[in-house]
Amino acid sequence: MDFNTISVIGLGYIGLPTAAVIASRRKKVVGVDINQHAVDTINRGDIHIVEPELDIVVHAAVKEGYLRATTTPEPADAFLIAVPTPFKAENGNDHVPDLSYIEAASKAIAPALKQGDLVILESTSPVGATEQMAAWLAEARPDLTFPQTHGEESDIRVAHCPERVLPGHVVRELVENDRVIGGMTAKCSKVATALYQIFVEGECITTTARTAEMAKLTENSFRDVNIAFANELSIICDKIDISVWELIRLANRHPRVNILQPGPGVGGHCIAVDPWFIVSETPEEARLIRTAREVNDGKPQWVIDKVNEAVGKFLSENPDKTAKDVTIACFGLAFKPDIDDLRESPALKIARLVSEAQPGNVLAIEPNIKSLDISGLKLTGIEDGLGADIFVLLVDHREFKGNSPELRLDKIIIDTRGIWSGKPLLQGQ
Structure with a gap:
């Protein structure tokens, strides 16, 4: 599959380096964030976080026209969601996973989806979050089909690929580290792997979405x-x-x-x-x-x-x-x-x-x-x-x-x- 335009939703400590590294491979990347200050800073070729080497990569990608930031999702061939997954309090439990950011990101990109697109959840998430994201997307776009109902024949491919990087070494580790890629179907895994092979020099290992989610939780x-x-x-x-x-x-x-x-x-x-x-x-x-x-x-x-x-x-x-x-x-x-x-x-x-x-x-x-x-x-x-x-x-x-x-x-x-x-x-x- 050709990925002419890739959208990264969430331009924080993981999303921005990911967007910049992909753009450094001469792919058109549109970064999306609700923080106007972050968007303006990136579009100047600067960064709003501290991460070694990232400023050089972002500056070059913006200057060469491969990276641009906005507050509103636009059509793309692949969407990588890298938004926070904090806690919320519920029934006396202060450690209930809060998927509201993933839900908001899903509903934001839904209008921009078209047949053949790939959606990858990179946010560290509880087991089942990728399936939940697919359900939100399906609810917002009943005119498209998704893996949970149409399997390998779905219009949209959905996968989970957690980041595995060390702050302070993110730019290097995004490229060098192995990636665990869990698709909701085998075809979803295959398409997602093709995307990561644009910039990942480590091995891309495929599994199910649930196992990929649990792998990240197990490591930490x-x-x-x-x-x-x-x-x-x-x-x-x-x-x-x-x-x-x-x-x-x-x-x-x-x-x-x-x-x-x-x-x-x-x-x-x-x-x-x-x-x-x-x-x-x-x-x-x-x-x-x-x-x-x-x-x-x-x-x-x-x-x-x-x-x-x-x-x-x-x-x-x-x-x-x-x-x-x-x-x-x-x-x-x-x-x-x-x-x-x-x-x-x-x-x-x-x-x-x-x-x-x-x-x-x-x-x-x-x-x-x-x-x-x-x-x-x-x-x-x-x-x-x-x-x-x-x-x-x-x-x-x-x-x-x-x-x-x-x-x-x-x-x-x-x-x-x-x-x-x-x-x-x-x-x-």
Whole structure:
């Protein structure tokens, strides 16, 4: 099949790089987003997110006329939907998958569909979301046929292909990584594979839509369980006065052991979210997956308790001071190192709650963002942060690595990433 025009719905952290990489293969790409600022920025050849190499690819694609952004879907040969899939609260459950963005995207592209088009859901979704998307499309376009009713003979091909990229390396991994492509029929898989082979150098493996959906959820749940083990170890080691960093280094010398590094929690739109999609569908069976989520979701509060302990320690050592005199510096707000992505970030949550609870000055040092609109939390530079009384290291950005002379002073350090202390999480003279 010839794909003369490809439409990407949602120009965020996945949609924009995908659109740009396809356009770099000299394919006409129309990006669609409801955010007018994002659309205007892209059409200038600029980007509204931070991702290495992406600015160069977007600028070239726009300049050469292969990439254009708009707020309204237009006719195309293939539509890739890359919109958010957050949670909603329902019947006392705060982790119910919210498919409203997928529904809105489906209804938005429906008028532009024609016989022979391909629709691919890239959004990470609970099992069955692709079938639901096809049902919304069929409801909006009764004049066209879809795989759920007409199988291989359908007018529209529908498939699911989850992204599997690491923020900070998205442009490269979109090209190099293998892709799991799940069509609603074998022909849907074949047509979708032809699209991805335009830019993917990795292997394209076909399966069913449901299996493709579950594959992405399984990958991130596996990682979540392993992170939970490391985070639980850090809590145990702190209680019995052992350096978790040294312990993990020693344990990892076993040829079949590879324990991950603990942190302040788990963030991002994948690992912190995807396991709940499995739990929501099989709440009685997903016991280990649920427990891992609870361990990781509980880690931010544990760090906050450590901050409160540090404030008490500081005041006991400085009886002439009050809580209002204590300055706390939170180093890092993003959900992982060297990016600007704050989605589901435990570091941001910790900094915000500390600023709400502490009467003193709370500083936020995040070199990857330029502004922050959170009351009581002041965005500042590293030098200002080094003047604080308590350091809370939340993200191991490259700017924070190394043991500068200032860190050897009589500061209280809560190091959740092990890059300054390499010792128990709370230290100080």
